Amino acid sequence: MTDYAPTFRPARDTAVPDGETPAATCPHCECPFRSEHARDLHVGERHEPSDGERERYEAALERERDDLWLFHAKAVVALGVIYAATVVLYMAVLGTFF
Template structure:
């Protein structure tokens, strides 16, 4: 399955009173962030220009980095919870 076969539904709702940060040059879809537009253009449209390919690749890399940081935070939080439960169990069973 290639990245073009995946269904990508980025957040496109722009709240009332707020202007879109970016708009798709092909389908005029509004986006709250430029990175979301770059991901949309790379995934949903064919025959991209060089600048759009570069922006898409940068957006994919940035998303991967954000996801890695998120996973680190989740792993850290689970470690803290596990440690707290372990310490509570040790204290509880030692009484």
Template sequence: MSGTQRHGSSRYEVPEDAATHTCPYCDRPFRTERLRRLHVGLDHPELIDDDERDAFQDTYLDENEEIGLFRLKVLALLVLIYFSFLFVYLVVN
């Protein structure tokens, strides 16, 4: 059984027993506190206090580091795939 929460023109299906972290400004539910902090900092920057702003900035910087690491791993994987195909082509021909 799940409940439906509305946010503007969007609807969110949230299971009744699911733990959620709700935005204090628009009541939008989030799966984790981290996602809620990012949402508050990006969508409600004029409403947050200094503590929330600091928490958002720390979370945002951590997120950027993780994205950078992910991009580096994907690039390494693409290079590996490229050279694998190149070596297979050299062996077959």
């Protein structure tokens, strides 16, 4: 039985489309990113960041949390509007038939 070692490299979790220049690259592994925000998150999660990189990572993480909260708030409002519209429509339909 022989040991099998894969010769391919796994795909990175980020990609920059062909023809587009990366906005930032990782100083540790040279991975290209479409934004500095994505690079800061990558450096903080995948590498041992310096003090300045750690501060940028924490700021990027806080921005991610704020964006996620805003998305959840919009989703709750949208579901509430859909529910209310469905109830009003249902009441209107029942009101015309009875």
